[in-house]
Amino acid sequence: MFIKSVCTVLLVFSSLTIVSQENLYSSSTIPENLKKSANAVVRLNDIDVSLESSKKMVIKKKSLITVLNKEGDDNIDAYVFYDDDVHIKELEVLVYNKFGDLIKKIKEKDFKDISAVDGGTLYSDSRVKYLEYTPIDYPYTLEFTCETETGNTAFIPPFSPITDYFVSVETSKYTLNYPEDITIRKKEKNLEGFQFEKEDTIGKLVYKVKNIEVYKPEDYSPSFRNIIPKVLLAANQFTYEEVYASVDDWNSMGIWFQENLLNGRNHITEETKKHILKLVEGIDDPIEKAKIVYKYVQDNTRYISVQVGIGGMQPISALEVDKVKYGDCKGLTNYTKSLLEVVGVNSNYTRLYASPSSQISVDKDFVSFGGQTNHVILNIPQENQDDIWLECTSQKVPFGFIGEFTDDRDVLVVTPEGGKIKHTKKYTTNENSQTIEGSFALSDDGTIDVTANVVSKGIQYDNKYWIETETARDLDVYYKKRWSYINNITINKKDITNNKDSVALIENIKFLATNYSKKVGDRMLFNVNALNRNTNIPDRYRARKYPLKINRGFIDVDEVEIKLPKSYKVEALPNKVVIENKFGHYKEELTVKDEKTLIYKREFMVNDGEFPKEDYNGFRNFYKEVTKQDNSKVALIKI
Template sequence: MIIKRILNTLFLLVTLFSFSQQNLYTSFSIPDNLKQNANAVVRDDATTIILQSSQSMLVTEKRIVTVLNKEGNDAVNAYMHYDDNVNVKTLEVLVYDNFGKVIKKIKEKDFRDVSAVDGGTLYSDSRVKYLEYTPIKYPYTIEFNSEYETNNTAFINSFFPVTEYFLSIENSSYTLSFPEELVIRKKEKNIEGYKISKDLTSTKIHYSIKNVSGIKPEDYSPNFSDIVPKVMFASKQFSLKGVNSEVENWNEFGTWMYHDLIKSTHDLSEGTIIKIQELVKNEPDNIAKAKKIYQYVQDKVRYISVQVGIGGWQPFNASEVDRLGYGDCKGLTNYTMALLNAVGIESNYSVVFAGDSQRS
C-alpha cells in the first residue's frame, strides 16, 4: 500500500513537471502582465558556465522564447560566435506552434555561417552561426540549445537577462561553477528594484530573475544599459588566445599587456630610425615633431585589419607595418608609438572600448 502511494506521488510529480514544461511552449500560459509592452517573452533562459580551469571553459545555454508578433523576431537571439579556439558541441533550434507542437527542427548545418567582421578586415578567424527563420504565423516559440568549449577564459559571459525594449522575462538564470583555486570577481549593475535571487559559494555563483514586464522606451530616458540589470564576471587567472595571465587590477592588466603583447613589437630598423630623426630635426619642440610624425604615418600607411588568434589583441611588429605600409588600429597605433619613441617623445599605448568594440 505504501509503495503504491509512493509510485502514485512520483507519477503525479512527473506529470506536473511535464505539464509545466509543456506550458513554456505556448503563449496561452503567459501571465497577462508579461504580455503588456512585449513583442516577445523569454519563457526560460538557463545559462550554465563551467570554468574547468583557467584554460578551459564550457558554456551551455537553453533559451525558450515566445514571439508574439513580427517586431519580436530579433529577441530570439539564436546565434553563436566562434573562431579557431571554440569547439561547438551543440547548436540546434526547435520551433513550436502556438499550441506547443514542434513544427520544425533546425540543426547546426542549417544555420547561416558568415564572417563576424566588416569589409575593412582582410582576414579574420572570427565567425558567427545564426538562425535564419521566417515564421508562418504568430505567436510561435523558439527553443535554442547551444554548447561550446573554449580555451579562452579572459571573457566570461555576463548575466544579462533583459536585452532589449518590449521584451518580458518569465524566468532567467545564470550559473557559474569554478575550481576553488580560481579567484572570480563580479560587478553588479542596476539590480536594485528587480527581484533577483542569488546564491554565492566558494565554487559557484548563481543568479536568477522572474516575471519582469517589458520596458517601453521613453523620450530622454537614460541609455538602456543604464536601467536594466547586469552582472559581469572575470577570473583573476585566465588564458587569452593561448597566452596565460594572472591579473588582479588595472595596473596589472596594463603591465601584462605591455610586457607580454607589446614590448617586443617595437623593432624599427636602424634605417627607419635615422630617417624619422632626420625628418624632425629642424622642428622647434615635441609638439611640432609629433605633428610631423603623425602626418608621415598618415601619408605612408593605410588601414587593413588582420585578426587571427592573439593578433586580435597583439599588434603587428612596427617593422612589419613599416615594410608593408598597412596595419589595423593596433598596428598603426603601435607603429606611431615606435616612431615617437625613436625621436625621444614619450607616448602611451592605450586600449579603448566603445560599446562592444575594442580599439587601440
C-alpha cells in the first residue's frame, strides 16, 4: 500500500514536471489570443536588477521566446553589450523545438563578438556579443540567460515588456533591489488596461505583467515608444565612469554635466584663436559672428564617432578636435561652442533624443541619465525672439536650420547655472512649403514638354537638400521615381541651387514624356496635374487602436501653364474644387487663358496635430479625395 502511494505521488509529480516543461518550452501551450498576428511570443522575460550600491549594479536576465516564423527571428534579442566597465558573468542560450525538446546548447564562446558601433566610429571600447542562429524549423523556442556586472549605475534598465510590433507577451517580470540609502524614482507610462501586479516596498520594486497581445503598426500614429507600457527608473545617487553624482531634477543634472563632463574641455590653441578673431574682424553682430564660426567648423571638420569610456557621454576636448579635425556630435558641438566663446558669443551644450520619424521629447518631469537622449546640438539663446539651434555634425545644413532629426521637441540645455528644459524650433505648416511654377506643352502625338521651377522650404527643404550633391545618374533615377506616375520620362535639365541664406532648395527641371495623353477617336484625354500628384492614401483599419498623429504640417502651392496641341480644342474642363476640414484644405482650379492656353492652380495643405482615433477615417477620406482630384482629366476634341 505504501509503495503504491509513493508510486502514485511520483507519477503525479512527474506529470506536473512534464506539464511545467511544456508550458515553458512547447509552442502548443501558447494561448490562441497571443498567437494571433504574432511573429514571436515572449513566454517569459525575467529581469533582476540588484543595485548593490551607487558603485555597483548586477543585472540578471532570463528570457524564453517562441519564434513562430521567419519574421520573428529578429526578435530573439539574444545579445549583450559590454565594455571595460561592463563585465559578462554568464551568457548562454538553449534552443528547443516545437515539442519542447532541447536541440541545441550555445555557450558564450559561440556568440559573435563585434564592435557595438557603426563603421563611422574611429575607435570605441563598446562591444556586443550576439547570437547568430539559423533555425531548422518553425516554431522554435529560445532560452537566453545573461548576467552582467558594472560600476556604472547611471543607467538602470527600464521595465519595458513590449519590444516590437507583432510580438506578444505571456509573462514579463522585473525586479529592482536597492539599498535604503539610495532614492529610486520611477515613472509609469501606459500601464492602464493590462494585467499588472506591483510590489513597492523599501529596498525592492517588482512589476509583473501577463497576456499582452501584439501591437500592430498603424499609419499616422504616435511613436512606438510613446504607446507601449513602460516604467522608467532612476537613482538620485549614481556613479558614471567613477564619477559620483547626486541629482533629483534637470537643473542639478545640468550642473553635474557642466562640472564633470564639460569644464576644462573648451581650450583653443592661440593659433586658432588668432585665425577665428581675424575672420570676424570688424563684425559686431553676434549672429553674423556665429555664422562665420559655424561655416569654419563645417569647412574644417568632419563627423566621426568617438565612444570610449566616459566619452560615451563626455565630448573629446576642443583642443583634440582642433588637432585632428574630426569629432562626434559631442565633440563637434563642444568645439563650436568653444570657438563661439572666443568671439564673445554665448551658447549652450544641448542633449536631446534625435529621431526623424517622430518628435521624442525629454521627459521634463522625470530626470534620468540614460535613455532620454542620444544626440547633442548647440543652443544660442536669444532675447525676445526664438533661440537659434545648430546641428554641428553636418557639413551641408545651413546655419540655424534643424530638420526632422531634432525639430519640435523638449531638450536638456546645459548652462553654467544648471540644466534647463527648452523646446527646439517647430516648423509651422506654412513654413514647410513647396511652390511650383511651371508649364508644359502637349503635342498632337501626346508628348508633353515640361519645365518646372520648384522651391522647397522648412521640412520640405530638409527632405530634399541632400540631392544637391547627387551624381547626374542618381538624380535621373531620383526624378523618374518622383514622377513615377508618368511613363517614358527623359530628363533634359536638372539645375539645383541650395540657397543657404534663405534656406531654400531651388530646382529647375525640364523633361519630356511620350504617350502622356490618351486618344479615343477624335478625342484626347490628359491628366491636368503633371507635376505634383498625390499618390499616398493612408492604410485602412477596421478597428483603429491609436490616435491620429500628424507630426508635421505642410503646404504645396502650384501654378502651371498648359499649352494645348495645335489640332485640338477644349471640349470639357473639370470643375473648380474646394475641400476644407480640420485636417487642412485642398483647392484646384483650371481656367482658360486663351484658346490654346490653360492655367492650372492647386493648393494642398495638411495641418499637424493629434486627433482622436475616430477621426482617422475622415483623414483617410480627405487623402482619397485629394488623390481623386489630382487625377482629374481634360477632354479635348480634334478641330
